[in-house]
Amino acid sequence: MDKSEKIALGLSGFMLLIFFGGIMYAAIAEDIEVPTCITDMEPFATDTLFQTGPDTYELQMVARMWAFQPSEIRLPVGSTVDLYLTSQDIMHGFKIEDHNLNLMAIPGAINYMRVTFDKPGTFLFACHEFCGAAHHTMAGRVIIEERSESAETAGGV
Amino acid sequence: MSTETFRFSKSLKNLNALLIIIPMILLFVGVYGGLMQTLFRAGIIQSDPFMGGDYYKGLTIHGVLNAVVFTTFFAVALANALIPFSLKKALNSKMAWTSGILMLVGSVMAGFMMLIGEATVLYTFYPPLKAHPLFYIGLTLLVIGSWVAFASYIPMYLSWRKENPDKKTPLAVVGMLTTFIVWFIATLAVAVEILFMLLPWSLGLVDEINVMLARTLFWMFGHPLVYFWLLPAYVMYYSFMPKLADGKLFSDMAGRLVFMMFVVFSVPVGTHHQYMDPAIGSQWKLLHGVFTFAVALPSLITAFTLAASLEYAGRKRGGKGLFGWITKLPYFDKEKWFFSYLIAGLVIFIFGGISGIVNASYQMNTVVHNTAWIPGHFHLTVAGPVLLAFLGGSMYLIHQFLSKPVKMKGWTLSVPYIYTIGVFIFSWGMMRGGLLGMPRRTNTGASYANPDSVLYQPDWMPYIDISVVGGVIMFIAIVIYIVAFFATVFAKSESTEEEAVITFPISEPLHDEPSTWLRNFKPFIIITAILIILSYTPVIYDVVTSTYGGSLPYSPDSPVPLR
Numbered sequence: 164m165d166k167s168e169k170i171a172l173g174l175s176g177f178m179l180l181i182f183f184g185g186i187m188y189a190a191i192a193e194d195i196e197v198p199t200c201i202t203d204m205e206p207f208a209t210d211t212l213f214q215t216g217p218d219t220y221e222l223q224m225v226a227r228m229w230a231f232q233p234s235e236i237r238l239p240v241g242s243t244v245d246l247y248l249t250s251q252d253i254m255h256g257f258k259i260e261d262h263n264l265n266l267m268a269i270p271g272a273i274n275y276m277r278v279t280f281d282k283p284g285t286f287l288f289a290c291h292e293f294c295g296a297a298h299h300t301m302a303g304r305v306i307i308e309e310r311s312e313s314a315e316t317a318g319g320v
Numbered sequence: 321m322s323t324e325t326f327r328f329s330k331s332l333k334n335l336n337a338l339l340i341i342i343p344m345i346l347l348f349v350g351v352y353g354g355l356m357q358t359l360f361r362a363g364i365i366q367s368d369p370f371m372g373g374d375y376y377k378g379l380t381i382h383g384v385l386n387a388v389v390f391t392t393f394f395a396v397a398l399a400n401a402l403i404p405f406s407l408k409k410a411l412n413s414k415m416a417w418t419s420g421i422l423m424l425v426g427s428v429m430a431g432f433m434m435l436i437g438e439a440t441v442l443y444t445f446y447p448p449l450k451a452h453p454l455f456y457i458g459l460t461l462l463v464i465g466s467w468v469a470f471a472s473y474i475p476m477y478l479s480w481r482k483e484n485p486d487k488k489t490p491l492a493v494v495g496m497l498t499t500f501i502v503w504f505i506a507t508l509a510v511a512v513e514i515l516f517m518l519l520p521w522s523l524g525l526v527d528e529i530n531v532m533l534a535r536t537l538f539w540m541f542g543h544p545l546v547y548f549w550l551l552p553a554y555v556m557y558y559s560f561m562p563k564l565a566d567g568k569l570f571s572d573m574a575g576r577l578v579f580m581m582f583v584v585f586s587v588p589v590g591t592h593h594q595y596m597d598p599a600i601g602s603q604w605k606l607l608h609g610v611f612t613f614a615v616a617l618p619s620l621i622t623a624f625t626l627a628a629s630l631e632y633a634g635r636k637r638g639g640k641g642l643f644g645w646i647t648k649l650p651y652f653d654k655e656k657w658f659f660s661y662l663i664a665g666l667v668i669f670i671f672g673g674i675s676g677i678v679n680a681s682y683q684m685n686t687v688v689h690n691t692a693w694i695p696g697h698f699h700l701t702v703a704g705p706v707l708l709a710f711l712g713g714s715m716y717l718i719h720q721f722l723s724k725p726v727k728m729k730g731w732t733l734s735v736p737y738i739y740t741i742g743v744f745i746f747s748w749g750m751m752r753g754g755l756l757g758m759p760r761r762t763n764t765g766a767s768y769a770n771p772d773s774v775l776y777q778p779d780w781m782p783y784i785d786i787s788v789v790g791g792v793i794m795f796i797a798i799v800i801y802i803v804a805f806f807a808t809v810f811a812k813s814e815s816t817e818e819e820a821v822i823t824f825p826i827s828e829p830l831h832d833e834p835s836t837w838l839r840n841f842k843p844f845i846i847i848t849a850i851l852i853i854l855s856y857t858p859v860i861y862d863v864v865t866s867t868y869g870g871s872l873p874y875s876p877d878s879p880v881p882l883r
Contacts, residue, residue: 165571289759289775295449
């Protein structure tokens with residue numbers, strides 16, 4: 164192999180190592196992770212939201228053709244939510260606008276991610292996996308309010 | 321041009337012509353579907369004016385015909401021509417026809433089921449959405465047909481190796497065999513999914529299906545599928561492109577190393593499509609992410625080797641200075657029209673590769689997963705370099721097999737450049753919209769892009785409209801291509817012979833290393849098997865142990881299960 168080819172190969176490998184370093188830094192130092200196996204939770208079929216601490220909540224969310232339950236989530240600014248998601252029928256997808264939360268909702272499995280809402284506003288979540296004829300109408304909103312006494316949801320069971 | 325030729329019998333000539341012409345018609349149906357998708361997404365149309373049905377039916381047809389059917393046919397057609405030509409051995413006529421007929425019958429079955437709306441499940445056919453059993457059977461026949469073709473190349477390769485123990489296998493043959501080795505390993509996973517899970521469940525022999533397991537098997541196939549698309553394009557880049565530019569391949573060994581790396585790293589990477597999935601441990605997702613970076617390496621080597629080969633060619637053609645050689649390449653030489661298909665694809669692939677590394681980067685996938693960014697990305701890969709190389713290759717093969725002159729050479733030459741402009745505009749719109757959260761696989765025109773809907777998202781609109789502009793330009797380029805292709809097919813033949821005499825522009829290497837350790841596939845296939853077992857055992861274990869219940873089949877039209 165020509166010397167220049169070896170240099171190019173070395174530099175390419177080095178670049179990929181730097182990228183990998185970035186991933187590890189984000190995972191370890193910043194604790195930004197992807198979903199993992201959830202085995203310590205009972206399967207659920209209805210949605211619930213409850214407070215677990217001063218600014219922390221647990222939300223169990225259900226996706227079904229063609230609605231999320233709850234479809235509207237109201238929380239005060241600064242809330243951190245442990246969000247569990249499952250599907251009652253076929254595959255759905257869930258991503259909250261402007262937030263690092265993106266989950267597949269799959270029947271027979273529970274998905275989990277933690278998200279913090281640190282700015283007020285209304286954030287859309289739209290189903291992002293094809294789930295049949297009315298897939299494009301399957302959406303909801305997270306409403307983060309400046310000051311609020313308690314969290315509430317709407318559009319659930 | 322090389323004066324080396326190889327003679328194909330009349331029967332094989334007809335078969336290969338068929339394997340190029342029929343998928344071209346199917347490709348055009350899919351491309352028409354693609355144009356309709358952009359119009360649907362912008363809310364310009366609400367139902368398909370010609371084929372009927374909604375966005376999702378069209379999207380299924382677009383994905384299956386363009387990404388699965390057209391690509392598989394082309395890979396077989398190219399191998400059917402290039403392997404006999406390079407090894408100077410005749411193709412087994414019976415096996416070639418068997419493979420061709422299986423593939424045609426399978427594609428027509430799957431295509432018909434999609435057309436009548438009995439298989440609106442998109443090209444990923446995730447359960448528990450259920451398609452008609454004939455859709456799954458059709459796809460199975462297509463795959464089995466390609467296996468038969470692969471099986472016919474193996475004895476040709478082995479006997480050549482026996483007759484030429486001291487020679488290196490021609491690089492083009494190494495590349496085509498790599499294509500089919502990757503394809504064979506990958507399709508084993510989807511064969512298990514279809515034959516043991518989807519088909520019995522779709523026929524009603526079993527009631528329930530494990531959705532996560534099926535999805536995981538799909539992606540065990542679905543990512544190496546990407547390299548099955550890419551590898552024939554790489555074969556053309558390495559073998560043809562330097563020669564077309566009057567240059568030489570910078571390094572023969574780099575090409576061989578690249579193909580072996582694809583054998584090794586193509587499969588243990590599929591979970592990077594499932595970063596956002598439940599029931600798979602994040603540590604195994606990270607492992608697949610590491611292997612995904614490993615499989616980025618051969619593409620980075622390719623970028624260097626091809627650029628170095630083109631620099632050599634440009635300097636030989638009189639290019640001076642650091643960048644002067646770039647201006648000397650035959651971009652607009654009508655006699656070298658094939659070059660434009662390859663160079664335009666390479667330029668597109670720079671951006672396809674960068675966006676691919678973003679997708680592969682573990683947590684960063686959170687931002688882009690299943691947003692419109694993803695189709696933006698893969699239109700810069702499979703609908704960029706792969707499509708253009710396959711279109712150029714199809715035109716070249718049909719011109720060779722039918723001994724007909726390429727018609728409308730000026731237009732043929734300009735297709736890749738027009739298409740490149742279109743795909744850049746289209747993908748930029750999709751990717752930018754995706755970063756705002758616009759979902760993929762979604763008929764936005766009926767909700768998010770409809771001013772009368774409560775879901776209307778005005779900030780997505782500019783990007784949806786931009787993707788329409790790009791889509792229209794891409795469509796125009798393909799229409800020009802199809803006209804030129806059929807003008808060539810129906811042109812007057814230049815030969816009076818019934819048989820076909822084929823030649824290919826095969827590049828010579830500039831640096832020709834012995835690379836003895838890269839001559840045999842066997843050690844690399846063994847490493848591949850070990851990596852697959854190591855990377856997929858824990859994933860399958862997680863999926864099986866942390867999912868519960870099974871799923872009944874559903875139709876896309878109703879939230880009530882079918883039984």
